[in-house]
Amino acid sequence: MRHLKTLNQKAARIEQIVNEQEAAAAQAEDVVALQRGGGVPQSAPHIPLGCAVVFSPGWEVDRTGGTAGLCQPVERDLFDCHIGCYWPAQVPDQLNHAPDWTAKCAAAQKDWRKIDLIFP
Amino acid sequence: MTHLALREHHRFEAAGKPYLFLVPSAAVVGLDAASDMVMQVLASGEKSRADLLTLADGLFSEDEIDGAIHDLVAMRAIGPIEPQQPMPKILPLTPVPLGTMVLNVTNQCNLACTYCYEYGEDKIVDTDNGKQPKFMSIETAKQSVEFMLKESGEAKTAHLTFFGGETLLNFKVLKETIAYARQRAAELGKDVDFSLTTNATLLKPDVIEYLVQNQVGVTISFDGPPEVQNKFRVFHNGTGSYDIVAPKIKELLQKHRRRPVGARVTLTSGNLDVKGIYRHLTEEFGFREVGFAPVTTSAKRTYALDEQGYDHMLAQFTALAEDFKEAAIEGRHHGFSNVKETIQEIHQGMSKAYPCGAGIGLMGVSTAGDVALCHRFAGSDTHKLGTVRDGVDRAAQTAFLESHHLANKTDCSTCWARPVCSGGCYHEAHTRYGDTTKANLHYCDWIRSWTEVCLKVYAEIAEKNSAWLAQFDREPAAEKVS
Numbered sequence: 001m002r003h004l005k006t007l008n009q010k011a012a013r014i015e016q017i018v019n020e021q022e023a024a025a026a027q028a029e030d031v032v033a034l035q036r037g038g039g040v041p042q043s044a045p046h047i048p049l050g051c052a053v054v055f056s057p058g059w060e061v062d063r064t065g066g067t068a069g070l071c072q073p074v075e076r077d078l079f080d081c082h083i084g085c086y087w088p089a090q091v092p093d094q095l096n097h098a099p100d101w102t103a104k105c106a107a108a109q110k111d112w113r114k115i116d117l118i119f120p
Numbered sequence: 121m122t123h124l125a126l127r128e129h130h131r132f133e134a135a136g137k138p139y140l141f142l143v144p145s146a147a148v149v150g151l152d153a154a155s156d157m158v159m160q161v162l163a164s165g166e167k168s169r170a171d172l173l174t175l176a177d178g179l180f181s182e183d184e185i186d187g188a189i190h191d192l193v194a195m196r197a198i199g200p201i202e203p204q205q206p207m208p209k210i211l212p213l214t215p216v217p218l219g220t221m222v223l224n225v226t227n228q229c230n231l232a233c234t235y236c237y238e239y240g241e242d243k244i245v246d247t248d249n250g251k252q253p254k255f256m257s258i259e260t261a262k263q264s265v266e267f268m269l270k271e272s273g274e275a276k277t278a279h280l281t282f283f284g285g286e287t288l289l290n291f292k293v294l295k296e297t298i299a300y301a302r303q304r305a306a307e308l309g310k311d312v313d314f315s316l317t318t319n320a321t322l323l324k325p326d327v328i329e330y331l332v333q334n335q336v337g338v339t340i341s342f343d344g345p346p347e348v349q350n351k352f353r354v355f356h357n358g359t360g361s362y363d364i365v366a367p368k369i370k371e372l373l374q375k376h377r378r379r380p381v382g383a384r385v386t387l388t389s390g391n392l393d394v395k396g397i398y399r400h401l402t403e404e405f406g407f408r409e410v411g412f413a414p415v416t417t418s419a420k421r422t423y424a425l426d427e428q429g430y431d432h433m434l435a436q437f438t439a440l441a442e443d444f445k446e447a448a449i450e451g452r453h454h455g456f457s458n459v460k461e462t463i464q465e466i467h468q469g470m471s472k473a474y475p476c477g478a479g480i481g482l483m484g485v486s487t488a489g490d491v492a493l494c495h496r497f498a499g500s501d502t503h504k505l506g507t508v509r510d511g512v513d514r515a516a517q518t519a520f521l522e523s524h525h526l527a528n529k530t531d532c533s534t535c536w537a538r539p540v541c542s543g544g545c546y547h548e549a550h551t552r553y554g555d556t557t558k559a560n561l562h563y564c565d566w567i568r569s570w571t572e573v574c575l576k577v578y579a580e581i582a583e584k585n586s587a588w589l590a591q592f593d594r595e596p597a598a599e600k601v602s
Contacts, residue, residue: 003188004195005150007139007582009593010469011195014147018194 092118124189125166125201130536131159132572134579140197141575144207146471146539148579149195154180155188159197166201209527210473212480214514217273219481222495222601223264225256225293226285227487231319232356235388235415235423237496237547238285244550245486245499252499253487255290260489260508261297267491267508268301269308271483278305281601282316283484283495288327298334317341317384317601319353321361323368332376339382339601340369340407344397351391352423366405373406380408382457387433388415388423394436402455411457412437416548419562430566438573445577449584462540462574463581467592471539473526478546479505479517482601493520493556495601496547503556529559537564537571 006012092098097118104114128143138151140159151159154176161167161175169189176185192198227238227245238245245252256264265280272278280301282294298314305312315337331338342365343349350360373381383401387394394412401407414433417424425433440456447454454460474480476494484495489508497503505520506513524546532538543549544560544567552562581588 001191001194003152003155003184003191005152007148007150007579008146008467008469010145010471011142011147011149013469014145014195 122200123166123168124162124172124193124198126159126162127196127199128536129197130572130575132575132579134576135583137579137583139575139579140195141536142195142197143536144471144539145196146466146469147195148466148469148575148582149197150579150583152188154184155192158185158188158192162198207527207533209525211518211521211525214517214521215271215273215512216480217275218268218271218278218483219275219477220279220281220483220601221264221268221271222281222283222482222484222498223256223261223297224283224285224484224486224495224498225261225287225290225297226254227252227499228254228289229284229286229319230289230321230355231286231353231361232358233353233386235352235386235417235421237416237551244497251488252490256293256487256489258293258296260487261293262300263489263508264485265297265301265304267485267511268312269304269310271512272310275310277311277313279313279315281495282314283601284317286322287316287318288322291322291327295330298336313337315339315601319361320365320369320372323365323372325371328368328372328375331372332378335378337379337381338372338376339384340365340372341386342369342383342401343385343391344400348391348393348397352386352388369405382409382411383407385410385412386415387412387425389425389429390423392429392432392436394433395440398440398456407455408453409455409457409460411461414563416545416551418551427565430563434566434569434573437570441573441577445580448577448581448588451585451588459574459577462571463578463589464592465540466574466578467589472542474521474524475542475544475546479520479524483512493546497550523557528557531559531561535564535568537568540571541567 001015001018004011006015092101094101101118102115105111130141130143132139132141138156138159140149140151141147142149157176157180158172161172167175169186172185172189173182180188189198229236229238268278268280280297282297284290287294294316301312301314314334316331317339318341320340320342330336341353343351343353346360346362349362349365353361355361383405385397385401391397397412398410401410412433414425414430415421415423419426437458441459444454444456444459476482478484478494478497482494483505484492484498485508486492486499488499490499490501490504491506491508491512492498492500492503493505504513505516526532526538526542529543532541532543535541543558544563546556548560549558550556552558552560
């Protein structure tokens with residue numbers, strides 16, 4: 001803290017906690033795996049929380065009818081639907097309307113951010 | 121844009137610089153010019169960041185104001201406007217380890233101090249004709265030791281304080297209890313720390329020798345110069361006790377070098393020369409520590425402190441606290457224990473839900489072996505928390521914790537001094553209002569003023585000789601018994 005001088009032990013503890021939280025926030029990854037193997041420490045348990053138990057991108061909308069206010073970004077498990085989903089309607093129609101939808105996404109693990117949303 | 125508003129705090133100045141005491145965290149921080157400006161502007165009402173920047177234009181840069189806002193929000197001195205949250209009521213998980221047991225080895229006294237809370241006009245336990253024996257038996261004392269060692273749980277050290285009446289009237293049981301406690305503690309791999317409070321009338325050479333050899337901590341109830349001591353601290357025939365106790369105290373102080381001997385002074389309406397008493401006790405006698413407490417009594421007694429009395433006491437305490445501050449800054453010892461105890465709490469940032477450890481980490485035991493909130497209630501059926509034979513009555517203890525939590529004291533909910541005071545002494549409340557759950561409203565102004573004095577002393581020491589404060593870094597010491 002640059003503008004407050006901590007005098008007693010309690011103030012020092014608060015400052016320490018604030019510094020730790022801010023350092024953690026600065027280093028936080030924007031995407032966290034649900035689980036990491038190989039004993040890699042995780043900063044916090046990453047529990048999938050959202051509007052529904054299972055994310056079905058393309059179906060979820062927020063309370064305004066859009067996708068901006070969802071609890072979790074729809075991109076999160078988009079590719080799971082693209083490749084393995086049992087319900088093809090959940091991904092864009094790549095035969096007719098969006099043939100280039102995955103053009104920028106050569107390797108899903110790296111490039112999934114490049115996939116855009118398709119609005120009818 | 122979210123508006124910012126002040127959160128609960130107390131602003132004070134020490135040596136010309138501004139500081140905040142934050143509530144309820146009890147954190148103490150110093151302000152720089154930018155954060156001070158933000159606090160002062162918000163004192164006139166809520167403002168947005170943009171408002172603050174406009175008002176700071178030409179005085180502080182945007183970066184400085186943003187930094188000050190960030191720090192003040194992080195420290196919770198300010199924050200977005202939100203409805204007042206009720207104080208969380210989190211009860212300590214029982215069983216809490218018993219840190220200090222106060223053993224009332226007798227309820228008899230060879231003095232008849234008019235103001236005595238145990239024997240005087242406002243006593244709550246019938247010590248004359250009640251069912252409590254006059255002296256604790258060695259059997260009860262041994263059962264108490266077992267109780268203490270069991271209830272101390274995982275703690276390595278248990279503190280055993282002998283109290284009375286006049287403690288030394290039952291010196292025989294006291295000695296046997298210490299021997300027994302040492303033996304049992306050794307068997308269990310624990311330590312026991314012993315201390316006692318006495319009026320000094322029975323400090324004969326062999327008693328002094330025993331206390332020295334056994335490293336028993338001693339606190340002496342002593343009011344100071346002859347004219348003060350002899351006013352209330354009298355024998356049953358009305359004779360003053362100064363001439364009897366003074367040589368004995370001097371002998372004890374001369375011989376008992378391994379532990380500091382403290383004096384505990386009772387202040388009454390006619391006895392408020394704090395500085396004079398302090399000088400007498402430290403310079404003429406050589407007491408290491410002197411603690412003062414206003415008499416606990418109902419307001420109707422002539423010796424009770426009234427508002428003027430509290431004002432006078434504050435002025436005296438403040439003057440002595442100044443001496444304490446100067447000594448601390450120069451790294452010298454000063455024995456004014458009232459300010460030392462408060463500074464220790466401020467340094468650690470203690471924010472208390474209960475005013476003291478009574479009924480939690482401290483319990484009093486009556487001569488019959490009844491366990492009570494503290495020694496002041498020992499023997500009172502209405503404040504009983506079990507017996508040394510049957511252990512702590514957990515239901516009674518939980519009920520006590522439930523009904524005495526600071527969250528219940530609505531009078532305290534808007535007071536900035538509540539992290540330090542927490543409503544004040546249960547016994548004082550019982551004597552004044554007949555109810556231990558009540559906050560001691562008769563000394564609120566005094567507590568706030570005294571806390572402010574201690575905050576100022578603390579801040580100045582922290583700025584000028586912070587190394588001196590390292591002695592308070594450790595865990596809190598055993599509860600003071602008075």
